[in-house]
Structure formats: C-alpha cells, structure tokens
Amino acid sequence: MRVQFRIWRQNGPGDANAGFKEYPLQADEHMSLLEALDLLNAELIRKGETPVAFEHDCREGICGACSLVVNGVPHGPRSATTTCQIHMREFREGETIVLEPWRARPFPVIKDLVVDRSAFDRIMSAGGYVSVRAGAAPDANAIPIGQPTAERAFDFAACIGCGACVAACPNASAMLFVGAKVAHLAILPQGKVERTRRVGRMVERMDTEGFGGCSNHGECEAVCPKSISLDAIALLNRELVRAAVVED
Amino acid sequence: MTTDILRTTIAAKVTMALSGAGLVLFALAHMAGHLQVFGGREVYNHYAETLQGLGAIKWAVRAGLLGILLVHVRAGVLLSQRNRAARPQAYALRRLQRTTTHGRAMLLTGVAFLAFILYHLAHFTLGWVHPQFFHAVDSLGRPDVYGNFVRSFQHPLITITYLGASLAVAMHATHATSSLLRTLGLSHGRFRRACEAAGPVVGVALLAGFACVPLACLLRLIQP
Ligand code: SF4
Ligand code: FES
Numbered sequence: 001m002r003v004q005f006r007i008w009r010q011n012g013p014g015d016a017n018a019g020f021k022e023y024p025l026q027a028d029e030h031m032s033l034l035e036a037l038d039l040l041n042a043e044l045i046r047k048g049e050t051p052v053a054f055e056h057d058c059r060e061g062i063c064g065a066c067s068l069v070v071n072g073v074p075h076g077p078r079s080a081t082t083t084c085q086i087h088m089r090e091f092r093e094g095e096t097i098v099l100e101p102w103r104a105r106p107f108p109v110i111k112d113l114v115v116d117r118s119a120f121d122r123i124m125s126a127g128g129y130v131s132v133r134a135g136a137a138p139d140a141n142a143i144p145i146g147q148p149t150a151e152r153a154f155d156f157a158a159c160i161g162c163g164a165c166v167a168a169c170p171n172a173s174a175m176l177f178v179g180a181k182v183a184h185l186a187i188l189p190q191g192k193v194e195r196t197r198r199v200g201r202m203v204e205r206m207d208t209e210g211f212g213g214c215s216n217h218g219e220c221e222a223v224c225p226k227s228i229s230l231d232a233i234a235l236l237n238r239e240l241v242r243a244a245v246v247e248d
Numbered sequence: 249m250t251t252d253i254l255r256t257t258i259a260a261k262v263t264m265a266l267s268g269a270g271l272v273l274f275a276l277a278h279m280a281g282h283l284q285v286f287g288g289r290e291v292y293n294h295y296a297e298t299l300q301g302l303g304a305i306k307w308a309v310r311a312g313l314l315g316i317l318l319v320h321v322r323a324g325v326l327l328s329q330r331n332r333a334a335r336p337q338a339y340a341l342r343r344l345q346r347t348t349t350h351g352r353a354m355l356l357t358g359v360a361f362l363a364f365i366l367y368h369l370a371h372f373t374l375g376w377v378h379p380q381f382f383h384a385v386d387s388l389g390r391p392d393v394y395g396n397f398v399r400s401f402q403h404p405l406i407t408i409t410y411l412g413a414s415l416a417v418a419m420h421a422t423h424a425t426s427s428l429l430r431t432l433g434l435s436h437g438r439f440r441r442a443c444e445a446a447g448p449v450v451g452v453a454l455l456a457g458f459a460c461v462p463l464a465c466l467l468r469l470i471q472p
Contacts, residue, residue: 008340020340057327070341098341105334170347171331175258203256212334213257213327215354216427217347231436237258238433 053112064160069100074164097190104172119209126205129196156184158226165220171212179232199239265428266385267320279457296393350419364413398472401465414458424453
C-alpha cells in the first residue's frame, strides 16, 4: 500500500527551522507503523538523508518507550494500544499519516519525534517507591492481600510511564500518571507506610516540572494504552487532601 | 510539609472545587427562589420582602458570596495561566476524543457569567439599568419586585440576555459539578457513574429553572 507520511522534523531542541516534511512510502499492510518507519529510514539512509528519530524499545506494548501522536491522537487510532502495536492496515490506501511528538513544556523535543521524558523519572525519584525491603518474589505472599485489593492495585500498576496522558491533556497535565503511581502504592500495605509523605513530594515535583492541572476533560483516559482509569486522579486528589490533614 | 501541600496545583483545584460547590448550591437556591414568581405577585413580593428583611444575615451571605466568587476567580485565573504555559507549542493536528463543548468553554462561560452578574445586580438589586421598572410599589406599599421582574422580561432584549446567561451558567455548572466531585476525591469506583451524571442533571435543572421564568414573561404566560 502507498501512504504519505507527514512527519515533524526537528534538528535538536530550539531548532528554528523545525517543521513538517512529507515522505511517500510503499509499505505493506501487515507491517507495524514502526516497521514502516524503519523502512522509510532505510530509504532515507540509502539516499544519504538523516533518518527520522523516534523512540521504541520492546515493540510489544509493555515498555512505554514508543510515543507518537498519530493523526492527532497520542498512540494512534486504536484504543488501549501503544504506538508500536499499530499496524499499517489501520490506515487507508493513499492516506496521509501525520506524525508529531508529544507536546508539553516538561517534555522538550530532543530530535524529530523524540522527547525528553525524564520529568517522569524525577517525579518517581521524589516518592514513587517503597523504602522497605520488599524481598524476593515469594515474599510478596508473606502479607496476604485480598483479591479485590490486589486487582485494584494492579490496574494502577499497569501504567508504563509512556506520557500519552500528558500529550493528550489540553493542559498537559501529568495527573493520570502521578495518580496511577500514588494510588497503586497507597492501596497496598507495603506502600501505605509512606503514603502521606509520598503524595506531597510527588505532586510538588510534578508542579515544579511545569505540568498543567487537571480540568477533568478525560482525554488522558481515552488515549492511555493501559486503560488507567480517571479514578487514579480522584484517588490522587483524595490522597493529597488526606496528607494535608493527617500527620505521617 | 503541610504548608507546601497548600501551594500545589491540586490544592488550588480543591479551592476551585469547594468555592465552585458553594456557587452551584447558591445558583440552585436562587433558581428555586425565583420559581416562586409563578405563585403570583403576593407570593413573590412576600418572598422578596422576607429576604430583604434578613438584615445582618443578608449582608453576611452577600459578603460570603463575594468572597467565594473572588477566591474562585483568582484560583481559576492562576490555574488556567499555568495550563496554557504547560503547552507552549500547540499540535498541528489534534483530534480530541472525550472532552465536551461545555468542558472546553469553562473560561468563556465563566467570564460571560461574571459580566452578567454585574448587569444582573445593576438590574434587580441596584436598579441602575432599566430603572423605569424598579421603583414601583404594590398595594401593600412593598417594593413591587414582581412587577419589575415581569415587566422587564416582556422586553425581548432583556429576556435574550437572561436566556444567554442561563445557558452559560448551565454549561459551566454541568462540567463543574462532575469535575468538582472528582477533584474532591469522591468520583471513583462505584460512585463514578453517579458523579458523572450529577453534572448534566444540575445543568439541565439550572437551564430549565432559570430559562422558564423570563420565557414565561415574554410569552405573557405571567402578567404583571
Ligand atoms: S497513565 Fe497511561 S498514558 Fe499515562 S503514562 Fe501511564 S500508561 Fe501512559
Ligand atoms: S515500544 Fe515498548 S511499548 Fe511501544
């Protein structure tokens, strides 16, 4: 199938000549979108041009590295699916496919479609951990946890830190991500110990990084590849209110 | 620790939510009060006189409302500035999937409504605009609020202004109600659906309750 890629090209942060470039490509409908980009890059290299920089790692929807706004939607047309799991058959013959990077002040573009998401790492270092020795895998069973609690915590733990929630939010808010982390840990006994300290530190870091606030548009939930529920944001708000009134 | 928490964006959102909840409750009470116009001149003028007779309580409520409104507007301005700054470069193409027109128009409906409040106060509380209706008294010598009300709304332009404001406040409250329930941490799990339904219910109630009064006067279903 023939498609026309319209790709954001940017030669490093603050490149004044950044903009869209068009690339026609003869692809196969069974290719993944990222394989089509590999093919395009092979052609560009053959022609002596600079290949398109984009992020990817596992290519199986579990690592959170891939990050493209495909035709105006972070992670593309399929719900609960990462960019790397999109196939060319999602697109029409001759379609123009627009690829843009995540756009948010705390996620500056490094090159082309690659953005710097280390703001998320700094939020995690601020409190997204447990300081107790959690032991090896079998030790997880030392504290019995009811099935509903385990399931609920796991739903939040499914977040892969891709940042699509920020990319989708009209305010570039990171509250779905932070909410998923805070809720996941606050629900489990191992995480409860530090819950008061954790939420304040993570939210302060989130603010310092320059993310916007939540206006409850729900765009984050719509694009999240792991279907993290807006409940995460309600629980984050609740944890913060709790931390304001409760002493650790 | 606690003082820093109070400086976070979430704390600002909670301020927004609590003050907003107060304003929504006031809007509902205000609407319910004005539906008494359907009870006729006697009922309505009595209601108006009772409110006016509250003296110190009336002033306390007014001061409280003004305070809440100022807090709400201030938090709203700060948060929306922050939100804008968080995305300096807009997308060339962005297909929104979930959000609503009223959700996107919060700032617009908020500002429009703020302007309306000034006009509304000048109209019914201060009598600065349309004073021709303002100074009448009824047969008991009370201010004829009912007459002012009904005669005002027989003018299409005044009625249209109020209908526009009813729409703005209904849109604003629709998003606000569901939104504030999440900000206050209530909208999750099995409560989520009810919280998300609460917004449209409040919005439709406000729209119907506010719009029917001027419309009834314009269509002469209520006579002065
Ligand atoms: S909440 Fe969803 S969209 Fe946001 S970082 Fe986690 S997995 Fe990605
Ligand atoms: S590349 Fe790992 S999730 Fe897409």
